[in-house]
Amino acid sequence: MNLPPDEFVTVSEDRELAFLQACFEHVGVGADHATVMARLLTNSDLRGVRSHGIAWAPGYCRKFNEGDLNTTPDIRVVHENPTTVIVDGDGFLGYVPTTMATEAAIAKAKQVGVGLGLVRHIGHNGAAGHYTRVCRDAGCIGFAVQGFRGDGERRHQDPKPPATYTGFPPMSFSIPARNEPAVVLDMVAHVVSGYNEPEFADLPERIPATFFKAMGLVATANLLGGALTGFTQNEADEIARRFPGATMGGMVLAIDIASVVPEQVFGAEVDRYIRAVCESFAPMPGQDEVVMPGHMEERILAQHKSTGIRFGDREQQAAQQMHDDWGVPLPWDEERK
Incomplete structure (x- = not known):
């Protein structure tokens, strides 16, 4: 099951969207396609579906960068x-x-x-x-x-x-x-x-x-x-x-x-x-x-829209990996950690 993290930093929806967009564009994905991908991954995190959110993005970027997936x-x-x-x-x-x-x-x-x-x-x-x-x-x-x-x-x-x-x-x-x-x-x-x-x-x-x-x-x-x-x-x-x-x-x-x-x-x-x-x-x-089924996700969505998305270790590690790989600024303020 997708359980909320006990310890986390909060990330706004807009900052996660911008971060993912920048990462995908950095490895050669066109802006329009990057926008769709960033939107859907962020939607998963907004709903608390941590198994299918930003945690997938480092692997996607690596596959694009290595040519396993077509960027154009x-x-x-x-x-x-x-x-x-x-x-x-x-x-x-x-x-x-x-x-x-x-x-x-x-x-x-x-x-x-x-x-x-x-x-x-x-x-x-x-x-x-x-x-x-x-x-x-x-x-x-x-x-x-x-x-x-x-x-x-x-x-x-x-x-x-x-x-x-x-x-x-x-x-x-x-x-x-x-x-x-x-x-x-x-x-x-x-x-x-x-x-x-x-x-x-x-x-x-x-x-x-x-x-x-x-x-x-x-x-x-x-x-x-x-x-x-x-x-x-x-x-x-x-x-x-x-x-x-x-x-x-x-x-x-x-x-x-x-x-x-x-x-x-x-x-x-x-x-x-x-x-x-x-x-x-x-x-x-x-x-x-x-x-x-689906109702808890709606509650978490409303909470995350209001207070920010909870990034636990899994999400933070994924973002940190892409920051290290591509130099995209992290989507949270370091002093808030």
């Missing part, structure tokens, strides 16, 4: 019909191409009810919830996954690894409400991924059905976010040779609620369901209240 991509639509668009990321990180595919999927959903955006030949595109939240804001239900080329291949390993952990692709659903915050499930498709440790070695025997279902979710994410994008076609080998950090794909599905049922009718039932669950059930062990 020709991101373009390569296929389109009334319901579907496929975007070729041309070796770039997935953030910009997936944002383009998401916006296109929403536009198609507004026309025909459902829109599908696919991307291929990309690097990591971050938390899948970035893209389902864009759907949410447009009055659409969103579903997003990412797939990894060659994932699932372990035949070279001896002994064979157990089938309990077959991969960790991102997955997200977003369901808008009317007055309550949306339900946003933003997760690794392997729902028990955090338990791949020796002290939990007996879990597969105790709850085998959980691991079997997790295997199915991982397969769903990889195949819809990979195979469906066409990222194994002939040109993929050449792109992977030139940009080995871009062997991934992604999918975003948008469903326009108003095309199916009046938004106020749908939203009222989502509100009712949220309140019923939160008020009818006892909290989980260790929790003080029942909170739906």
Whole structure:
């Protein structure tokens, strides 16, 4: 789970945005693309999703600087019909191409009810919830996954690894409400991924059905976010040779609620369901209240917008690494540490 840091410095949203923008531009990324990437990474930190915020940025910068990712991509639509668009990321990180595919999927959903955006030949595109939240804001239900080329291949390993952990692709659903915050499930498709440790070695025997279902979710994410994008076609080998950090794909599905049922009718039932669950059930062990997926992120977002983003050790180390590598001034005042 993403837990807030006990010790931290606070960084304003604007300073994190400017810092990331400068770092990405320093390694050759164009200003417009750097702006999108900085925005989405900062959004994760604003929501307290520390696993997918600034901590990823040093690795991204290193891949751009070393040529594993394309700094000057020709991101373009390569296929389109009334319901579907496929975007070729041309070796770039997935953030910009997936944002383009998401916006296109929403536009198609507004026309025909459902829109599908696919991307291929990309690097990591971050938390899948970035893209389902864009759907949410447009009055659409969103579903997003990412797939990894060659994932699932372990035949070279001896002994064979157990089938309990077959991969960790991102997955997200977003369901808008009317007055309550949306339900946003933003997760690794392997729902028990955090338990791949020796002290939990007996879990597969105790709850085998959980691991079997997790295997199915991982397969769903990889195949819809990979195979469906066409990222194994002939040109993929050449792109992977030139940009080995871009062997991934992604999918975003948008469903326009108003095309199916009046938004106020749908939203009222989502509100009712949220309140019923939160008020009818006892909290989980260790929790003080029942909170739906995505609601805690909204609370942290409001707090961080007001008081600044809490940078713990993980975030500070990432920023310090980029400062040391590229000379970009740190996004906090040293005397405040």
